[in-house]
Amino acid sequence: MTALRAAPAASPAAAAPAARPPGAAGPLVLGVRHHGPGSARAVRAALEAVRPAAVLIEGPPEADGLVALAGDEDMRPPVALLAHAVDDPGRAAFWPFAGFSPEWVAIRWALDAGAVVRFIDLPAAHTLAADPTWDDGEEADQGERIDPVAELARAAGYDDPERWWEDAVELRGTADPIAPFEALAEAMGALRDAYGDGGRPLDLVREAHMRLRLRAARKEFGDDMAVVCGAWHVPAVGRKTTVAADRALLKGLPKVRTETTWVPWTHRRLARRSGYGAGIDSPGWYGHLFASPDRPVERWMTRVAGLLRAEDRMVSSAHVIEAVRLAETLAVMRGRPLAGLGETTDAVRAVMCDGSDVPLDLVHDRLVVGDVLGEVPAGAPAVPLQRDLARLQRGLRLRPEAQERQLELDLRKENDAARSRMLHRLRLLSVAWGEPVAGRGSTGTFRETWRLSWEPELHVRVAEAGVWGTTLASAATAKAESRALEATALAEVTSLAERCLLAGLSEALPVVMTALADRAALDADVGHLAEALPALARALRYGDVRATDTAALGEVAAGIAERVCVALPPACAGLDTEAATAMRGHLDGVHTALGLLPDAAGLVERWGGVLLRLADRDGVPGEIRGRAARILLDDGRLGEDATARLMSRALSPGTPPADAASWIEGFVGGASGGGMLLVHDARLLGLVDTWLTAVPPRAFTDVLPLLRRTFSAYEPGVRRTLGERVARGPSVGTPARAGAGTAGFAEGLDEARADAVLPVLRLLLGHGEPEGAGR
Template sequence: MTSADRPPGGTADEGPLLFGVRHHGPGSARAVRAALEAARPRAVLIEGPPEADALIPLAADQEMRPPVALLAHAVDEPGRSAFWPLAEFSPEWVALRWALEHGAAAKFIDLPATHTLAWGKEEQAPAEGEPGGAGPAPEAEAPAPPQGPADAVRVDPLAVLAETAGYDDPERWWEDVVEHRGAGKGDVLAPFAALEDAMTALREEYGTGGPERDLVREACMRLQVRAAQREVGHDVAVVCGAWHVPALRRRTTAAADRALLKGLPKVKTDMTWVPWTYRRLSRAGGYGAGIDSPGWYGHLFEAPDRPVERWLTKVAGLLREEDRIVSSAHVIEAVRLAGTLAALRGRPLPGLSETTDAVRAVMCEGSDVPLALVRDRLVVGDVLGEVPASAPAVPLQRDLARLQKRLRLKPESRERELELDLRKETDAARSRLLHRLRLLGVGWGEPAASRGSTGTFRETWRLHWEPELAVRVAEAGVWGTTVLAAATAKAEADAVGAQALADVTALAERCLLAELPDALPEVMRVLADRAALDADVGHLAEALPALVRSLRYGDVRGTDTRALAGVAAGLAERVFVGLPPACAALDAEAAAEMRRHVDAVHGAVGLLGEAIAEAHGDIRGRWCSVLRALSVRGTVAGIVRGRAVRLLLDDGEVTQEEAARLMGLVLSPGTAPADAAAWIEGFVGGGSGGGMLLVHDERLLGLVDAWLTGVPAEAFTDVLPLLRRTFSVYEQGVRRTLGELVRRGPGVRGGAENAGAGVPGFASEPDIERADAVVPLLRLLLGLDESAGSDVDDLVGVAR
């Protein structure tokens, strides 16, 4: 009898039924369900970690909704983890549910996670940015690119079979041979026999075609199968990856299998169920378990009949929600086109490629833009699974779930924006939770720029829940049993371990945002100690803005920030004393960095002066003295001197005549062109509104123009990059206006020579007729009737 003539696994006398499947394959899932219904085994053995046997009953809980995943993590190192994801169309999930519904014993038979995680720790470091990247479960590993036939088998045996059959797409081959060819009642085992023969041929040709660990895993599976047969007899069914079926069929001794498992490293592990997402399923695993179209596969598994018609109707509904005109006629025509394409391509039924082409041509009018939406929302999908509350979890996870429920912040796989008004109690509590989670490294929410308001009472968050965040929560569990306690302990530890002063001030800001009153004293102690010992003005200048920003949070959040005021004032005084000598003898790169420090300190002082004026005097006045000293010292870098003059001018501490005089001195022939160009960059460069300053003050523009035209030819090439960097950042309209003013020349429109009295660049006398034109608008804005005209006239007179 050939392997094609016998059922897979043989009869009860020959051994267990072996159902080789494709992970996350709806066709395999349907075939497994039909085969189990026909065979009615007493025990169902499933590829997976045996530590999860105690979690199997939860699969029947009404609150359990796939996609979900088994999560195993090391107790002492929660970041070392592995996932075993399952969707409703996964054969393993179907086998679990069948066993629970029919009273059959269900067990996992793969290599225990205690060995898997330890083995992965010895072989490789965690993948950067992947919480489960070190987990050796196939779904958690990234395959290497294939280099040859054996490597191709290692990545995906189905790809090799598809290529052998003349297909260039493994997904299309799988759809044709499995998804689109239903098995009759009499041959429910035939698909497994055919797949076993194919895998046997591949293994005979290429050997194991996988890592050495596969041999150990298969030995463990054989031992588990023998143990199950001793308990319930030969009435056992095994559901595993098709690649492993030939190895499980092979006759070996128990002693030889135990020898392969002898001496394996171990780590203490915990295991639980966690929600999974369709998007995460679309990422390929170690043996190609990832699928490109989980939403499409879920549809194929759930559709009772006419899957193409139902799918295109679903696509039409999505496009209508996005205000695209799609009628029932579009759906009918798309169905016809998909069927025609399948016939032309020799396929038994339209697949995803045919339906996609039909949607593009009929419903999207040839555009790939709406088609991208269809792929994102339907082909991949935003489905997020749910796990019952009775599932094992670390105390921190339970506290987080309680807070999520109380604050009505449900985790979602689709990215969304959340607008918070911190004046509302619920929104303020949501903000605190998200900031505390960020402190713990759980990046569920990321701050985003607010579009509706710039007030400090509003926050915008971008929320996106990923399954890997469950690992981050488990990792953070070492800091405490509640989110508040864990964030407090983590902040204190981070303060002690911080390397730079700016890191400590940033941490103080985050403690205020997260409202951690118990952590703030420790952070402030470390901050005061670091500030007293740090003599680097650059470090002090970097630390001050974050510290000053923190002082604002007392207004809306009700946080007591008095402890910060004294530290901020002392830090500012040290910056004032050390800044002038630190700005001398700098090269171009260091000078540009110092200019940024000056800008940051200036903005911080503007906020700090109001907050601590009563206790620490006129700190803004002292800062202006520092800027005056910087503006006139010849040893200070030109870009810093120019920036100091500009800041003084913007604050009204120097007049425009004085600023013009200082510019004239710098642009005199006695100053090196490179130094003069650096001064100009500091004064009018960057996004500081320098372009508009030149537009409205033609005296300054005339000085710059006269200097630029007088730069010697041999020096012009050296200063050109600096000038280009200065003026290229101006908006296009500003550059155009400046070009027109320069083309006209000085004196044509309020130039420097005939500016006369009043503000330079403006007429010497107000335009009375234009001033009177605003009276009706003022009356409307103030809600005044005609009888109040005299009051409005008084206002206009004052304006004049």
């Protein structure tokens, strides 16, 4: 352990003599920490010192044929090996590599040196068959696992494993390239003696396969080879066992047919917080340490300053110099060999962020974790659908990015319309690269706003979607047709029709429209019909900018609207509170939808009659009657006097308080602008005030939750104005006096007050102020 403190270089696991000095017998076994820059530098130095003929690496053997792609000039880490089951692409596993991963460094060294590279871990064919879930290629159950780095840190007197690792490996160097691996191997051997498999039962099977692959390689290369694996496995790799014993552990393992390829990865997905089992806390920082061995602290502070300046924060060169000095001072005070992430973070907070964690969070997100997205060569194996998607991305100049961003599209432009179709087709295939969001500009149908974020897992979703077709258009069409035939709910088919129009899937529309007409004809539930109509109405609007033929869709929508107008009044009678609330939502949806239907003047007129019947019908729940009255008032179909009569009747003493409160909720509740209506209509405010003050105490307790929900939805300014107007005087008892009551409005025009503004208007208009100006 003393030797390890002096100069180590790796992570999870190693025991007995792990590395061999030049001239010593046996393969060179290098125990590393996955994604550790110190381990990566040590591996490169050891390989340069020994220069083996073959390098064996922990990874799936199915990827042996893909190793050469790692040397392609278009391959830029972070990347990952992706293996998935051919018959079930959802069963997949990743083996990620960053530029500072020891395994990646070993692969690149071997390719440059002309050495053979082979992977020796348990084949993905067994891994994917044994575990239907996928994550990072590690086992799912980590409940009883030990963390080797944490155990070694605890033995060294550290309470933070990452800090110990930085001190022991990342921030130290050694003249002997083999010594760190020997020290770590000894430490891991002690841990394996104490903890056995460390809560990793599958590791015993994996290590048996590694030993078999190592024996086979020794027959070919002798001892002139190096093994690069997680340090935890080093004691087991060198363990003396029989071939029969190892094969017995592998006997009977399930197996599936797999395909393997390289896919881009991200620093964000390397972070432990993302759920990756072998993740690290600070991939961006580790990448910086690996790429900047010379003056890493100074270079890091310069990068931080550049980021903060880009965000309009005042950061000068003096800040950088002072932050470097503070970080180095903190390292000395804390007894660290060099300033690490903790010291640099504290210095940045104090010097560049004025003690605030807000800009520091930006530094952590952009630099400490990072948003780097790797690239793979175009020649990497891929399912046909993935190749078609890559072609579309290049042609539309819409490359995947790790960092989330918003994309504004103007569908009147050909390129933007094509981008929209691609994103909608991907969503239909459950490849959620983009998510539609509300835009800040125009709300017209010719504009769309998307939130884009590419995650590595989407490669698996694309592979899964490959069963539907070889191109994005054919796959989306096939899935839409299949969903249309399988759908049982009318709303599901209408939503699918809308999505097909958005995605420009004209070939799928005949099947979807047939299914839609069949479901609409068979569905007698007015709630289902009302729920389906808004999606159809929205879809009909897309033809303007997407040049889509929606004639058949219009016929179905008109038929559904007719049936809603006939069936809605009787369906609204006798509903309970929950059903009434749902029906009120349908009422709003249908009203909005009818306004979108082309050539629907007759339907709109008929709908007005339906609303009049609902507003005046006693058997209809108060919430629906109130909402119908409000819609009619807003559309000008119901005058102020008629509206006041309906409210007066709904709030009469003979009406149960709960029913009256429900009517108010329907009339002025939600996002309907009811608060402003009461502010500007003294008579309606007076009626509500009179009713509210007359509610008996016991009944008031029952209606209070509904009233709170109704009025709490108003803007604070609206609530304050209503309170002030009610507080000015006694409640208004009758509509005749409402104009002069609490709301502060006179019944007629006060001409003297109106004339008072005329002199000011003349000045504003440049006519001057004539002497004795009045009227």
